[in-house]
Amino acid sequence: xxNRLFLLLFLLTGxxxxxxxxxxxxxxxxxxxxxxxxxEKALDKDPLxxxxxxxxxxxxxxxxxxxxxxxxxxxxxKNGKVDFVSRNHFVETDWIGNNGFENVSDxxxxxxxxxxxxxxxxxxxxxxxxxxxxxxQTVSIKYIPYKNLSKIDVQSPLVVLFIHxxxxxxxxxxxxxxxxxxxxxxxxxxxxxxxxxxxxxxDVDFEAYVNKRKQNKHNLGIxxxxxx
Numbered sequence: 190x191x192n193r194l195f196l197l198l199f200l201l202t203g204x205x206x207x208x209x210x211x212x213x214x215x216x217x218x219x220x221x222x223x224x225x226x227x228x229e230k231a232l233d234k235d236p237l238x239x240x241x242x243x244x245x246x247x248x249x250x251x252x253x254x255x256x257x258x259x260x261x262x263x264x265x266x267k268n269g270k271v272d273f274v275s276r277n278h279f280v281e282t283d284w285i286g287n288n289g290f291e292n293v294s295d296x297x298x299x300x301x302x303x304x305x306x307x308x309x310x311x312x313x314x315x316x317x318x319x320x321x322x323x324x325x326q327t328v329s330i331k332y333i334p335y336k337n338l339s340k341i342d343v344q345s346p347l348v349v350l351f352i353h354x355x356x357x358x359x360x361x362x363x364x365x366x367x368x369x370x371x372x373x374x375x376x377x378x379x380x381x382x383x384x385x386x387x388x389x390x391x392d393v394d395f396e397a398y399v400n401k402r403k404q405n406k407h408n409l410g411i412x413x414x415x416x417x
Contacts, residue, residue, distance in 0.1 A: 212346045212373050212416075213252035213381055219243055219390045221383050226265070232273045232317065237262065245371050246280075248383035248390055249348060252373070253416065264288055274313070274321065280350060280368040282307045282326045290348070291415040297341050298333035303352055303409060305330060308364040315363030330367055334410040335403040340378065340396060341413075348414040349374040349395075356407045374413065 222242035227233030238258040243251065254260035263269040266276055267287050277283035285292070294300050309323035332352045351370040358366045372382025380395040402408045 212375070213248060213390065215256075216240065216243065216248060216252065216390050217381075217392065219248075219383075221385050221388050221390070223385070228271055228273055228276075232319075237271070243383040243390060244385075245383045246284075249371050249373065253348075274319070278312075279307050279309065279364075279366075280371070281305050281328050281330060281366075282309075285414065289417065291417075292331050292412060293347070293415045294331045294333050294411070294413045297343075297413055298339065299337040300331040301334050301337075301410070302329040302331055303354075303367045304328075305355065305367040306365045311363035330412055332410045332412045335399065335408070338399065338410065341374065342378070343374055343376055345376070346416060347374045348372075348416060349380065350412040350414060351402060352409045352412055354407045354409055368412070369408075 219240070220242045221244065223244050224233075224247075225235055225239055225242045225244060226237065226247050227235030229235070229237055238251065238256075238261055240251070240256065250261055250264050254264055259269075262271055264277070266272065267283065268275070277287055284290070305328055307326045307328070309326070310321050313319040313321045313323070330350075330352065332350075349372055350368045352367050353369040355365045355367060358364075370382070372380050374395060375381055375392075378395045379392050380398050381390070381392050383390045384393075399411070
């Protein structure tokens with residue numbers, strides 16, 4: 190029922206899903222809401238899909254799915270299995286790998302590698318009090334350090350991931366973390382993302398946004414992901 194209500198709202202507001210809007214144009218100015226989606230049951234009773242509110246990840250996912258709930262579930266869950274534990278919670282190990290997304294950062298600048306150890310077992314227990322048997326996973330993510338980043342002129346949209354050194358994160362959530370934000374890098378040097386600071390989905394100048402982020406020494410750079 191919730192999905193139908195959100196779909197009805199989507200249609201009544203005149204939103205479309207044609208090619209020109211594929212990467213989230215129809216969601217501009219929608220409000221920012223942390224963790225707005227779930228499985229419609231315990232542990233997360235939020236709806237499978239909605240169009241009125243996003244965080245950075247659900248904005249990218251919903252846009253990639255073109256507002257289709259079945260496509261969205263295939264992006265959000267391993268093998269499309271709708272279950273809290275099967276959700277692609279971690280971009281580094283789940284979201285990129287399970288979706289076959291391609292890291293193309295080295296086409297746009299000199300890259301470094303961020304080694305990250307994802308401890309899902311610790312995270313599930315510390316944050317959600319769930320016992321699991323996940324093993325630690327170590328992955329290396331190629332990224333362009335901010336010092337190597339010059340103006341990027343993309344010809345087609347890419348997903349941009351913002352990389353952090355993990356300082357202070359493990360103590361809070363029980364695991365290391367590298368990706369702390371995401372959005373779309375569009376032609377014309379535009380970043381389209383769900384911004385907690387702005388409280389909504391916005392288009393901003395990518396270079397200006399990067400200049401602001403790199404003032405924090407713990408922000409390392411960006412990873413660019415090709416859209417399938």
